[in-house]
Amino acid sequence: MTAGKRSVSPAKAVRLVATRELNARLRTRGFLIGTAAILVVMIGYLLLQANVFDRADRTKIGLAGQAAAISEPLRAGAQQVGIDIETVKVPDADTGRTEVADGTLDVLVTGSPSNLHALAKSTVDQQTEALLNAISRQEVLDAKLIESGQVPGEVMREVNSARVEVSTLETADPDEGQRIAVALVMLFLLYMSITTYGSLVAQGIVEEKASRVVEILLSTVRPWHLLLGKVIGLGIVGLVQLLILGGVGLLVATATGVLTIAGVATSTLLWGLLWYVLGFFLYATIFAASGSLVSRQEDTQTVLTPVTIILLVGFIAGFTVVQQPDGTAAVVLSLIPLLSPILMTSRIATGAAGPWEIAAALVLTLAAIAALTWLGGKVYRAAILRTGSRIKLADALRN
Amino acid sequence: MSERTLEIDHVSKRFGDITALDSVSFDVRPGELFGFVGSNGAGKTTTMRIVLGVLAADSGEVRYDGEPVDHETRTRMGYMPEERGLYPKMKVLDQLVYLAQLHGLPANEAHRSAEDWIGRLGLAERRGDEVQKLSLGNQQRVQLAAALVHDPEVLVLDEPFSGLDPIAVDVMSQVLREKAATGVPVVFSSHQLDLVERLCDRVGIIRSGQLVGYGSVADLTANAAPRITVVAPRAPRGWASALPGIRVLADQPEGTVVELGPGVDDQIVLAAALATGPVHEFARHRPSLTELFRNAVTEGSEA
Numbered sequence: 001m002t003a004g005k006r007s008v009s010p011a012k013a014v015r016l017v018a019t020r021e022l023n024a025r026l027r028t029r030g031f032l033i034g035t036a037a038i039l040v041v042m043i044g045y046l047l048l049q050a051n052v053f054d055r056a057d058r059t060k061i062g063l064a065g066q067a068a069a070i071s072e073p074l075r076a077g078a079q080q081v082g083i084d085i086e087t088v089k090v091p092d093a094d095t096g097r098t099e100v101a102d103g104t105l106d107v108l109v110t111g112s113p114s115n116l117h118a119l120a121k122s123t124v125d126q127q128t129e130a131l132l133n134a135i136s137r138q139e140v141l142d143a144k145l146i147e148s149g150q151v152p153g154e155v156m157r158e159v160n161s162a163r164v165e166v167s168t169l170e171t172a173d174p175d176e177g178q179r180i181a182v183a184l185v186m187l188f189l190l191y192m193s194i195t196t197y198g199s200l201v202a203q204g205i206v207e208e209k210a211s212r213v214v215e216i217l218l219s220t221v222r223p224w225h226l227l228l229g230k231v232i233g234l235g236i237v238g239l240v241q242l243l244i245l246g247g248v249g250l251l252v253a254t255a256t257g258v259l260t261i262a263g264v265a266t267s268t269l270l271w272g273l274l275w276y277v278l279g280f281f282l283y284a285t286i287f288a289a290s291g292s293l294v295s296r297q298e299d300t301q302t303v304l305t306p307v308t309i310i311l312l313v314g315f316i317a318g319f320t321v322v323q324q325p326d327g328t329a330a331v332v333l334s335l336i337p338l339l340s341p342i343l344m345t346s347r348i349a350t351g352a353a354g355p356w357e358i359a360a361a362l363v364l365t366l367a368a369i370a371a372l373t374w375l376g377g378k379v380y381r382a383a384i385l386r387t388g389s390r391i392k393l394a395d396a397l398r399n
Numbered sequence: 400m401s402e403r404t405l406e407i408d409h410v411s412k413r414f415g416d417i418t419a420l421d422s423v424s425f426d427v428r429p430g431e432l433f434g435f436v437g438s439n440g441a442g443k444t445t446t447m448r449i450v451l452g453v454l455a456a457d458s459g460e461v462r463y464d465g466e467p468v469d470h471e472t473r474t475r476m477g478y479m480p481e482e483r484g485l486y487p488k489m490k491v492l493d494q495l496v497y498l499a500q501l502h503g504l505p506a507n508e509a510h511r512s513a514e515d516w517i518g519r520l521g522l523a524e525r526r527g528d529e530v531q532k533l534s535l536g537n538q539q540r541v542q543l544a545a546a547l548v549h550d551p552e553v554l555v556l557d558e559p560f561s562g563l564d565p566i567a568v569d570v571m572s573q574v575l576r577e578k579a580a581t582g583v584p585v586v587f588s589s590h591q592l593d594l595v596e597r598l599c600d601r602v603g604i605i606r607s608g609q610l611v612g613y614g615s616v617a618d619l620t621a622n623a624a625p626r627i628t629v630v631a632p633r634a635p636r637g638w639a640s641a642l643p644g645i646r647v648l649a650d651q652p653e654g655t656v657v658e659l660g661p662g663v664d665d666q667i668v669l670a671a672a673l674a675t676g677p678v679h680e681f682a683r684h685r686p687s688l689t690e691l692f693r694n695a696v697t698e699g700s701e702a
Contacts (some may be wrong), residue, residue, distance in 0.1 A: 215480040215484055216484055216485075219480075220501050227531075
């Protein structure tokens with residue numbers, strides 16, 4: 001016989017259970033393929049942003065005949081208003097027409113500078129049209145000025161020096177677009193991670209119930225240790241995935257130049273990791289309690305739907321929050337404990353969340369975690385050994 | 400009580416209005432194979448779950464080695480639940496190592512023990528397979544290994560023989576005997592009463608949550624009323640029913656089985672049989688455990 005006493009400390013039991021979950025998930029092909037797939041989509045999107053979309057914004061204008069003379073003023077004007085224009089000379093109007101038809105050219109410009117004619121497939125964008133108008137008018141104006149004995153260059157210098165003086169109450173953030181992009185990416189990653197790994201907690205519990213292995217486990221491990229080990233194990237798997245996705249995404253985005261605010265993005269990612277941990281713990285016990293109510297994998301979806309809907313509501317509300325991160329709705333929504341983990345990071349990313357708001361959200365979320373863990377653990381303990389049909393929540397709570 | 404004995408002391412359990420266990424007491428001594436028999440729903444599984452702490456008793460106590468069984472003691476018990484259960488997608492070896500570690504074995508020892516039991520139960524070729532890919536018989540072997548892998552000091556097995564083929568039954572019997580020989584108290588439930596009679600030192604018969612028979616098979620059968628089988632071809636039907644102190648259990652042309660009341664002389668049965676004509680067979684025997692069990696159960700339903 002084995003010598004003397006041996007026992008499993010609570011910490012060791014939790015660690016063993018957590019390690020099993022880690023091994024069962026991290027080493028699977030599913031995790032690797034899943035992470036790789038999301039990465040590929042994410043990197044692909046970033047590269048598209050960096051290259052294709054960049055070029056898609058560029059308007060290619062063909063100039064035929066006399067119109068070739070406006071090439072210089074057109075490019076200078078475009079640069080001034082900040083649109084991207086490429087000009088090419090076209091041998092004749094007919095060639096230009098075919099090139100517009102097959103999409104090689106966006107716009108074909110013919111005619112004399114004072115009487116321009118623009119041809120496009122469906123529409124000429126307003127800015128290009130305005131530019132062409134300006135050039136045409138300038139041409140006419142120059143002619144009139146010369147006619148009246150003035151020097152166009154001098155007059156125009158005087159005209160151009162008159163401009164409105166603009167002053168603002170707030171300094172515009174030049175990175176606002178990028179901040180919103182970072183906020184949206186984090187919103188999505190947090191929603192996805194909490195939903196996926198929360199559901200895995202529930203599925204794992206149903207698997208243990210359905211396969212009845214839970215009875216052997218509970219003859220040596222306390223329900224509390226089993227639950228905690230599972231939550232910690234899966235939480236770490238989710239954290240690893242989030243870290244990979246966020247980290248690689250950040251690197252690729254910075255390297256390709258899509259993202260120029262690496263500092264903001266890094267701190268957002270770190271906040272995101274913190275809120276993931278909080279959000280995961282907040283939802284994990286709810287998922288666990290829901291899962292423990294059923295004994296068959298087929299019934300899992302039914303009990304999980306209410307929980308996933310709350311998360312989905314948070315995700316959808318996130319789009320409003322990102323657009324108006326300092327609106328009343330955003331402030332209130334991001335302080336609701338069940339929604340904070342998904343929404344707060346996005347508000348932090350846009351720079352709209354004040355320190356006291358973050359602190360309040362943290363305190364409220366921690367309080368909610370304590371309350372829900374207590375409640376979820378109670379339901380789990382009562383329901384975990386009851387097999388058969390679905391257990392009513394009220395019955396589980398009464399025991 | 401002696402050392403390393405598993406004692407179930409006046410354990411009661413109710414589920415709502417149903418009394419599942421009513422003050423059940425028995426003990427399983429070290430090195431003993433104890434058979435726990437009873438019809439479905441009699442309370443066997445509930446008792447075992449209470450011993451393993453999966454269920455809590457309403458009253459009464461389970462002791463081992465003179466001490467109330469607590470969580471620490473339970474990590475040294477081996478348990479095979481009635482509802483078999485293992486992680487379907489976990490490999491046989493990993494599963495056993497995990498369970499051994501959960502019962503407190505250090506990683507190295509857990510590995511060694513798991514490999515050891517895999518070899519002894521003929522699962523060597525399946526050690527890297529997922530449990531769900533094994534045949535039912537092999538799954539049962541893994542389940543047994545799961546109960547034994549942490550070298551338990553007490554073995555509690557709920558229906559370990561159900562669903563086993565004859566060869567697996569022999570393997571299981573052999574393993575249980577070996578475990579008992581090392582001084583482990585072994586308690587198992589079974590519906591295969593001939594097997595229980597052959598294997599067990601002592602048995603407990605449970606009916607509707609009450610222990611109605613408890614002791615060695617020899618004692619139980621010795622205390623039971625003796626039976627006589629009489630083959631008297633010319634005897635009319637019901638020839639024995641009028642005899643004082645006699646209970647007719649079966650009355651067929653091929654033979655009559657009667658049970659003698661306490662202190663009744665079997666010769667009056669022989670005399671009555673001879674009075675009807677020739678007697679080809681007159682055999683006195685003790686009832687088997689199966690017959691005892693049937694009696695114990697039917698007496699209950701008659702009462």
